[in-house]
Amino acid sequence: MTVEARWQQELETPTAGFFEAFAAQAAAPDGVRDGVREAVKALIPRIDWDAYQPHVPHGILGLRSVLRLRPLLDEADFLRALATQLHMAAHEGRRSAAATAQVAAxxxxxxxxxxxxxxxxxxxxxxxxxxxxxxxxxxxxxxxxxxxxxxxxxxxxxxxxxxxxxxxxxxxxxxxxxxxxxxxxxxxxxxATQEDTFWCRRAARRLEGAEPRVVPGSARRAAGEGDVRELEAAVREICDLGLVGLMAAFTDRLKRGTPAEELLAALTLAAAEKVRDARRDLEGKTAWIFVYLAMLVETHAQDPRTWAQAAALVNLFPTDEADERMQPRPAAAPSAEGLLNAVLDAEVPEAMGQAQGLCRLGQAEATLRALASAATFNDPSFNHASHLLAVASAADLLPALPGQVGEAVLVALAKSLANSQGSGDLGRLADRALAGGKGFRAGTE
Structure with missing residues (x-):
């Protein structure tokens, strides 16, 4: 059986040989690209999307995050992440064979x-x-x-x-x-599935008669004392007010013509606070806020209602009292290796301290790389790929954020990843196969 045929067979009916088939596929010329192409083409008609409603499985969705993180990862980490993400997609609930054939045709x-x-x-x-x-x-x-x-x-x-x-x-x-x-x-x-425009309609009513315009931009500039106070005030509105009060305050900002970079900085800083306050069972759901905010940046969103919806989404998650919030434990000698180990060992204050220390040494990129590496060790099916989605979204967000907000994002992510560690057994199986344990060769079985 050829490498391609074996990979197609594993996508159709996954077995214990899934990772060996992936390893052989990945080793072929353009094997990674072609393997992902084939997986998407084969799996989308097979997955029973209707059965998950109103939720959506994240196996296919998470593939973009793995490819987005590739420049930040070494080859072993990248292939582990891709292998386990594809494994997740291949094991999501299936339609019947007849229904799959109907959809495919x-x-x-x-x-x-x-x-x-x-x-x-x-x-x-x-x-x-x-x-x-x-x-x-x-x-x-x-x-x-x-x-x-x-x-x-x-x-x-x-x-x-x-x-x-x-x-x-x-x-x-x-x-x-x-x-x-x-x-x-x-x-x-x-x-085409059921819609929910509740937040949008609330925002539209508040904006009626005004002509707010959101202009995309970057907030990477030095913030003066007045800017910092204004940012803190905006964060408190987003985090602490009820939905009615938040919508009134946030749409007032939109009416005044607050620049997109200031809106983004306030929303992202508020989101980081929410992530730091999240319980272990809500880590993945709360980190989803970063995914939504990154979409606004990458799509250059200009509709003010969309930004108001983002504020409502951040506001949706609970906020703790500041004196009860988990704090970073300062690291004597912060390092990327120390951050990676702290996350994987589920040492939450230590992970936060390592991330904070690295950022304050001007090593935000090293911090992001360590968090990206940590995300590849988790079985994505354990946390709905939230680790990969959140870190990839941070990579999208950071170029548009001022330094202190970027630091808050990375410290919050370190906390989230360390506080939601799951099994790494699947990754170890992938590593063993990718190291050449039992790979398939073209023309052989």
Whole structure:
């Protein structure tokens, strides 16, 4: 059996030989790219997306995060993360064989008019089928779907995030036709599921009659004393007010024309506080805030309602009293290795102290690299890939943030990862296979 055939077989029916098949596939020329392409093409029709509603499984979603983190990881960490993420995707709940065949064969006319009508009518199956008639989805097509759902916060913003992540994944896979149609179809399917515009409608009522405009930009500038006080005031509004009070205060900021960089800094600093306050069982859900905020940055969001929704999302999660919040334990000699070990050993104050110390030595990138490495050791199915999603989102956010806010993000992530460590057994199995234990060779079994 060829390497490609063996990989296809494992995607169709995963066995104990999954990682050996992946290792052989990854070792082939362009094997990583082609292996991910084949996985996406094979798995999207097989996964029973309907059964997860209103939630969405994260196996396919997390692939973009793994590829985004590749420049920050050594090859062993990258391949471990990719192998375990693909394993997660391959083990998500399946449709029946008959239903899979029906979905795989579905093909509409490729009309935007029909597609938008199916989305508005909440007919996900027909929306998916219509996309399969498109020749080759372009980045603009994913962006157009994203614009259709930017007011829809169903399942805390998954629709917009899927549109951005899967569009970016399509680009990273070099825009293959068949795989692209599957990714585009999944975004359309999700877009056509039940909507939730509650936060958007509240924001729209508050903004009625005003003409606020959000201009994208960067907050990487030195903050004066007045700026710091204003930032702290905005964070307290986002974290401490009830939803009604928050919407009033935040939309007032939008009406005054607060620049996007200041909105982003306040939202991200507030999100970091929420992550630091999260209980262990809410770590992954709370770190999702970073994923949503990174989407605003990467898509250059300009709709003020979208920013108000982001404030409501951050506000949704609980805040502790400041004197009860877990604090970093200062490290005498902070290092990337010390940070990695503290996270993997679930030493939470120590991990926070290592991250803080590194940042204050001007080593934010080393901090991010260590956190990215730590994220690859966790079985993504244990935490719904939240480690990889959160760290990749931090990598997206940091270039747009002032230093003190970036530090807060990295310290919060160190806390979150250390406080939610799960099993690393799956990663060890992947490592063993990738080291050449029982790889398959072309033309052999």
């Amino acid at each position: 579905a093909k509409g006319s490729g009309s935007w008019r029909n597609l938008e009508a199916f989305i508005q009518a909440r007919k996900p199956g027909l929306a998916y089928a219509e996309t399969q008639g498109f020749d080759l989805p372009e980045a603009a097509d994913f962006q157009r779907l994203g614009a259709l759902v930017e007011a829809d916060m169903a399942n805390v913003g998954h629709k917009g995030i899927f549109a951005w992540h899967l569009g970016d994944l399509h680009e990273r896979l070099e825009r293959p036709r068949a795989t692209g149609r599957r990714l585009f179809g999944l975004v359309a399917w999700l877009a």
